[in-house]
Amino acid sequence: MNVGVFEAFTLVVRRELCLSFRRPEQLLQPLVFFLIVTTLFPLGLSLQLSLLRDMSPGVLWVAALLSSLLSLDALFKGDADDGTLEQLALSGQGLMVIVVAKTCAHWLVTGAALVLVSPVVGTALGIPVAAFATMMLSLGVGTLTLSWLGAIGAGLTVGLKRGNVLLSLIVLPLAMPLLIFGAGATDRAISGTNAAGALYFLAALCVFTCTLAPFAATAALRITLE
Amino acid sequence: MNVGVFEAFTLVVRRELCLSFRRPEQLLQPLVFFLIVTTLFPLGLSLQLSLLRDMSPGVLWVAALLSSLLSLDALFKGDADDGTLEQLALSGQGLMVIVVAKTCAHWLVTGAALVLVSPVVGTALGIPVAAFATMMLSLGVGTLTLSWLGAIGAGLTVGLKRGNVLLSLIVLPLAMPLLIFGAGATDRAISGTNAAGALYFLAALCVFTCTLAPFAATAALRITLE
Amino acid sequence: MWTWFYKLASPPSVYAAAGALAPWFLATAAVAIVYGLVDGLVFAPPDYQQGDAFRIVYVHAPSAWMSLFSYTSMALAGAIALVWRIKIGHAVAAASAPIGASFTLLALVTGSLWGKPMWGTYWAWDPRLTSELILLFLYFGVMSLRSAFEDPARGDRAAALLGIVGLVNVPIIHFSVTWWNSLHQGATVAKIGKPAMSLSMLWPLLAMLLGFMLFYGAVLCMRLQGEVLNRERQAKWVREAIKS
Amino acid sequence: MNTAADGLSVERVHVWRGDRHVLKDVSLALRSGELLHVAGPNGTGKTTLLRVVCGLLRPEQGQVTWLGQSIAAIRAEYQGILAYASHEPALKADLTALENLRFAVGLKRRVARDELRDSLRRTGVEACADLPARVLSAGQRRRVAMARVIAMQASLWLLDEPFTNLDAAGADMMTSLLQSHVQAGGSALVVAHHDLMVGTAPMRRLELGP
Amino acid sequence: MNTAADGLSVERVHVWRGDRHVLKDVSLALRSGELLHVAGPNGTGKTTLLRVVCGLLRPEQGQVTWLGQSIAAIRAEYQGILAYASHEPALKADLTALENLRFAVGLKRRVARDELRDSLRRTGVEACADLPARVLSAGQRRRVAMARVIAMQASLWLLDEPFTNLDAAGADMMTSLLQSHVQAGGSALVVAHHDLMVGTAPMRRLELGP
Numbered sequence A, B: 001m002n003v004g005v006f007e008a009f010t011l012v013v014r015r016e017l018c019l020s021f022r023r024p025e026q027l028l029q030p031l032v033f034f035l036i037v038t039t040l041f042p043l044g045l046s047l048q049l050s051l052l053r054d055m056s057p058g059v060l061w062v063a064a065l066l067s068s069l070l071s072l073d074a075l076f077k078g079d080a081d082d083g084t085l086e087q088l089a090l091s092g093q094g095l096m097v098i099v100v101a102k103t104c105a106h107w108l109v110t111g112a113a114l115v116l117v118s119p120v121v122g123t124a125l126g127i128p129v130a131a132f133a134t135m136m137l138s139l140g141v142g143t144l145t146l147s148w149l150g151a152i153g154a155g156l157t158v159g160l161k162r163g164n165v166l167l168s169l170i171v172l173p174l175a176m177p178l179l180i181f182g183a184g185a186t187d188r189a190i191s192g193t194n195a196a197g198a199l200y201f202l203a204a205l206c207v208f209t210c211t212l213a214p215f216a217a218t219a220a221l222r223i224t225l226e
Numbered sequence C: 001m002w003t004w005f006y007k008l009a010s011p012p013s014v015y016a017a018a019g020a021l022a023p024w025f026l027a028t029a030a031v032a033i034v035y036g037l038v039d040g041l042v043f044a045p046p047d048y049q050q051g052d053a054f055r056i057v058y059v060h061a062p063s064a065w066m067s068l069f070s071y072t073s074m075a076l077a078g079a080i081a082l083v084w085r086i087k088i089g090h091a092v093a094a095a096s097a098p099i100g101a102s103f104t105l106l107a108l109v110t111g112s113l114w115g116k117p118m119w120g121t122y123w124a125w126d127p128r129l130t131s132e133l134i135l136l137f138l139y140f141g142v143m144s145l146r147s148a149f150e151d152p153a154r155g156d157r158a159a160a161l162l163g164i165v166g167l168v169n170v171p172i173i174h175f176s177v178t179w180w181n182s183l184h185q186g187a188t189v190a191k192i193g194k195p196a197m198s199l200s201m202l203w204p205l206l207a208m209l210l211g212f213m214l215f216y217g218a219v220l221c222m223r224l225q226g227e228v229l230n231r232e233r234q235a236k237w238v239r240e241a242i243k244s
Numbered sequence D, E: 001m002n003t004a005a006d007g008l009s010v011e012r013v014h015v016w017r018g019d020r021h022v023l024k025d026v027s028l029a030l031r032s033g034e035l036l037h038v039a040g041p042n043g044t045g046k047t048t049l050l051r052v053v054c055g056l057l058r059p060e061q062g063q064v065t066w067l068g069q070s071i072a073a074i075r076a077e078y079q080g081i082l083a084y085a086s087h088e089p090a091l092k093a094d095l096t097a098l099e100n101l102r103f104a105v106g107l108k109r110r111v112a113r114d115e116l117r118d119s120l121r122r123t124g125v126e127a128c129a130d131l132p133a134r135v136l137s138a139g140q141r142r143r144v145a146m147a148r149v150i151a152m153q154a155s156l157w158l159l160d161e162p163f164t165n166l167d168a169a170g171a172d173m174m175t176s177l178l179q180s181h182v183q184a185g186g187s188a189l190v191v192a193h194h195d196l197m198v199g200t201a202p203m204r205r206l207e208l209g210p
C-alpha cells in the first residue's frame, strides 16, 4: 500500500490548505496587506493626484511583490521550527514532491487570492477597466513565478533566525525582471498599447522558473536540513 | 543587591545588541532591504526619470516604513518562542523596563542605522544635498515613532503563528499619518520650501507616541503573555 | 451601588435585557428610517447646486457618523472591560465591531458613489477619505486580532487594547476637513448656532441619524445575545435557557 | 487567621482551559525548608499549577499568597525570590551558555562572571560555558537551565520536570541540589513523574487527579 | 562478507560537530526482533547517532547500511520502513492530534481514520484526538508522537528518549509497546537514560562514552 507521488502531493496540499483555513483571518492577511500597501503609496506622494495615475502599475506590482514575500518566509520555517519538516523529509516521499506541493499551496492562498482582489485595488489606483484582464493575467503569472523564487529563498534561509529579511534580500533581486515586465505590461494595457510582448516575456519567465526552481528549492532545503 | 531600573535597562539593551551583533549579516539586512526597495520602484515605473524626482520622498518613506516593519515582528517573537520571554517577565523587573529597552535597542539597530544610510539612497533618488538634513531628521523621528507603534503591534501579535502579516495590518494604518507628514517634510525640503511645520508635527507625533506607547505595548505584552 | 451595577452587567440579565430591547429598537428604527427616507427623498427640496444627487446624503452622512459612533462605543466597552474586568464589555465590543465595519463600508461606498458626480472620481486620496479607510482597516485589525487567539479571553483583551489605541484615529477623521484643505465638505450640520442647511433638508437627515442609531441598537442587542450565549455556553443558566 | 502566612500558600484555585476545568479547587502550602513533589498523570494540570504559582497565569478563582500577601500585589518582591524552570530550557540559541546566564540572572541580582561559571560547574557543564546554546545537547541545555536556577539564589524553586533529559549522574546531581537547597532553608515545588529520593528533607507529595 | 546484511548496520562512523569529535568510530548492528538501548552521559552523541541512522545527517566517515545497501542509495525504501521520534514531538500546533497523524502517516501508507484513532487509543490520548496540539500537555504531545510511530507500521523504530514527560502509566505503556513491536519482528534503537525493562525481547545495550 505504498503512497504514490500524486497522492502525496494532494495530501501535502491539503495539509497546507487545512493549516491556512484553520485561521480564516490569516488567509485574508496577505490580501489586506496588499490593500494597505497600495493605499500607503498615494499618501507618501503627498496626494499629488496627477502622479498617481502614472505610477499605479509600479505601486500595484511592488505591493503584490511585498505581500507575497511577507508570507513566503513562513513557507518552510514553521515546519522547521516544530520539527515536522524532519518528519516530512523522512516520509519516504521525495523532498521535491513536498516542496512543489507546499509552493503550489502557498500560491493558491496568496497569489491566486491576490489576483482576485486586484480589480478593487486597480479601481482605487485609477486603472481603467479595460486594462483589468491584462493586469490580472500578468499578476497571476507573476505571483506564481514569485512563489517559486521565494521557495528557493525560503529553502536557503529556513533555520536562520530573522530569516525573513535575508529572504527578501535573496528574492528581491531575482524578482526585478518580473517587476519590470509585469509593471510594463500593466502600463501598456493602461495606455492602450499592445501588452502582448511583455506578457509573453512574463509567461516565458514563469515557465523557466517553474521548471528549474523546484530543483533549486529542493536542493536549497536539503542543504539547510542537514 | 537588588538591580535598579537603569541597570536592568542597560542589561537588556546589551542583551539585544549582543544578539544582533552575533550575526553581523542580520544587522545589515534592514539596511539592504531599504536599499533594494528604493531601487525597485524606479524599475517598476519603467524608468520614467522625470517621475522619479517627484516621487522620491514617497518611495523613501514607504521603504523605510516597510523595512522597519519587517524586522519588528521579531521584537518579542523570538523570546516568546524559546521561553526566554517568560524568564524576562519573571525577572522581578517591571515588564515596562524590558519593553522600553527592547524597543530602544530595536530602533538603534534599524532606525538609527537607516538614518545613517539614507544619504546614499537620497543621492540615488536624486534628492538634493541641501535637503539631507531635513530628510535625516524626519526619518530619525519617524522611525522612532514607528518602532514604538510596532512595539504595540508586536506585543499584541506575539505568540500568534504568522503574526507578521497581522502585525502589518495593525501597524500600517496607525503609521499612515507618519508617512504623510514624513514624506511631506522631505518633499518640502526638496522643493526648498519651509519644512518646519511638518517637522514639528512629526516631533509632536513622536513625543505623543513615546509617552503613551510604552504603556500600551506593556499592556499588550502582558495580555498575550498570560 | 456597585453590586447593583455588577448585577445589571451579569450575563443572564444582559441577555434578558437585550432580548427585551431589540424589538423596540427595531420598530422605532423602522419608523424613523421610513420617515427620513420619504421626507428626504421625496419632499425635501433639491439642492440649488447639486440637484437631486445630494439626496445620497441621507444615507451617507448617518452611516459615516455611525461608523465613528460605533467605533467609539466599541473602544469604550473594551476599555471598561479591560480596566474593571467586566466581561460583558468584551461581548459588547465583539458584537459592535462588525456592525461598525458595515457602517464604515456603507459610508465609503455611498461616499464614492456621490464622489463620481461631485468630484468626477470614485476615489481620491483625500485626508477624510483616507482616514475613513484607515478606520475600516482598524475594524478589520480588531476583528482579526480577536479571532486570532486560541484563548478567547486573551483575544478579547488584545482586541480591546487595539481598539483603544486606534481611538486616536476618530478625531483625525472628524477634524481632517478643518486641519487640511480637503475635497470633502466641512461640518455642515453640527455647526453651533445655525446649521448651514435648510431645515427642510435637515429634519429628514436627523431622522435618518436617529433611525440608524436605533437600528444599530437593535442589531447590537441581537448580536450581543449570540455573543453572550456563545461565551456562557458552559454556564448553567444557558443550558436551562436552551432546554426550555 | 491565616496559618500559611509564613510561606507560599495556594488557596482553592480553579483554572479552566478552553472547555476543560483543569485545576479543580487545588490548595497547598509550602514553608521554608520544605519540598513539595507534585505528581499526577499526564495532562492533569501540573504545569498549569506551576504557572499559576509563578504568577504567569491568573486563576479564575482562588488565590496565591506569599507571606500572607497576594502575589499580584507584591509582584516584584515575589519574583525576586523565585526561580522558575519550565518544560523548555529557555535559552537563547545564539548566546553562549554563560551569556545566557548573565542576561537572565543579571536582572535579578548583581552577579560576577565567576559566580556564574561556578554554577555551571556545579551542574557539570562548565566545558560548555562558551558554546552557543544552539549546539548543546538536550541534557546539556537542561543543565544550563538548572545552573540559572542556582545562580539566581532564589528561595523558592519552581521546577517543571527537572529530571528530563538528564543522565543518571545528572539525576543524582539534581537530587543533591534539591537537598542542599531545602537544607539551606529554601523551598521547592517540583513536578516529576517518578519518586524523588531527596533523603533528609521533609518532603510532601501532592497528587493531582484527572 | 557482511554479516549484518539482514538488518541495520552502522560501520565505524565518525562525526565532528564544530571542533568536537562527537561520534568516534561507532559501530552497531541491529536485526529484526532486536532492541538496542543506546545509553551514555549527556552530550555524548546519542541524538547525533540517531540522526545519522535516520539519514538526516551524513557521517564524515563510515557508513550506514540497511540490508547490506547504503541508506543513501535506497533512501525512499529505507524511509518507508523507519519511524523516527525526535526530542520534540514534531506536531503542528494548529492541527488536531488526529489531523497531525493523518498528514504525517498518510505520506507513508494509506491509512483509515479509524486506524489512526485506534493508535491514539493505544497510547491513551483518544480523548485528545480532536484538540489542537497547541493545547496539549507535554506528556500528551509525547503520546501523540508515539501514536504516530505506531500508525506508521514501520519495522525500524528510532526513538530519542521516548520516556520523556510520560507518567508512570505512560512509561509502562511505552515498555509494552516496545515489547510487542520487537515480538512482532520489528527492531528498535532506543535512546534512554534509565534501564529499559522490556521483559522477553533480546535486548542489547550500546554505551557511548564521553
Ligand code: HEM
Residues within 6 Å of the ligand: C057, C060, C061, C064, C065, C068, C107, C108, C109, C110, C111, C112, C113, C114, C115, C116, C118, C119, C122, C123, C128, C129, C130, C132, C133, C173, C174, C175, C184, C185, C186, C187, C188, C189, C190
Ligand atoms: C468615499 C468618499 C467619502 C468618504 C469616505 C466620506 C466620509 C465621511 C465621513 C467619515 C463623514 C463624517 C464626518 C464626521 O462625523 O466628522 C462624512 C460626512 C459627510 N460627507 Fe462624506 N465622505 C465621502 C464622500 C462624500 C461626498 C462626495 C460628499 C458630497 C459632496 C460628502 C458629503 C458629506 C456630508 C455633507 C457630510 C456631513 C457633514 C457634517 O455635517 O459633518 N461626502 N463623510
Ligand SMILES: Nc1ncnc2c1ncn2[C@@H]1O[C@H](COP(=O)(O)OP(=O)(O)OP(=O)(O)O)[C@@H](O)[C@H]1O
Residues within 6 Å of the ligand: D017, D018, D019, D020, D022, D040, D041, D042, D043, D044, D045, D046, D047, D048, D049, E128, E131, E135, E136, E137, E138, E139, E140, E165, E167
Ligand atoms: N483550550 C483547551 N481546550 C481543552 N483542553 C485544554 C485546553 N488547553 C489546555 N487543555 C488541557 O489542559 C491540560 C493542561 O495540563 P498541563 O499542561 O498543566 O498538564 P501537566 O499535568 O503538566 O501534564 P504533563 O505531565 O503531560 O506535562 C491538558 O489536559 C490539556 O489537554
Ligand SMILES: Nc1ncnc2c1ncn2[C@@H]1O[C@H](COP(=O)(O)OP(=O)(O)OP(=O)(O)O)[C@@H](O)[C@H]1O
Residues within 6 Å of the ligand: D128, D131, D135, D136, D137, D138, D139, D140, D165, D167, E017, E018, E019, E020, E022, E040, E041, E042, E043, E044, E045, E046, E047, E048, E049
Ligand atoms: N558546533 C559545535 N561545537 C562544539 N561542540 C558541538 C557543536 N555541535 C554539537 N556539539 C556537541 O556535540 C554533542 C551533541 O551531542 P548529542 O546532542 O548527540 O548528545 P546526546 O547524547 O543526545 O545528549 P543528551 O543526552 O543530552 O540528549 C554535544 O556535546 C554538543 O556540545
Ligand SMILES: [Mg+2]
Residues within 6 Å of the ligand: D046, D047, D048, D087, D160, E137, E138, E139
Ligand atoms: Mg507539564
Ligand SMILES: [Mg+2]
Residues within 6 Å of the ligand: D137, D138, D139, E046, E047, E048, E087, E160
Ligand atoms: Mg539527545
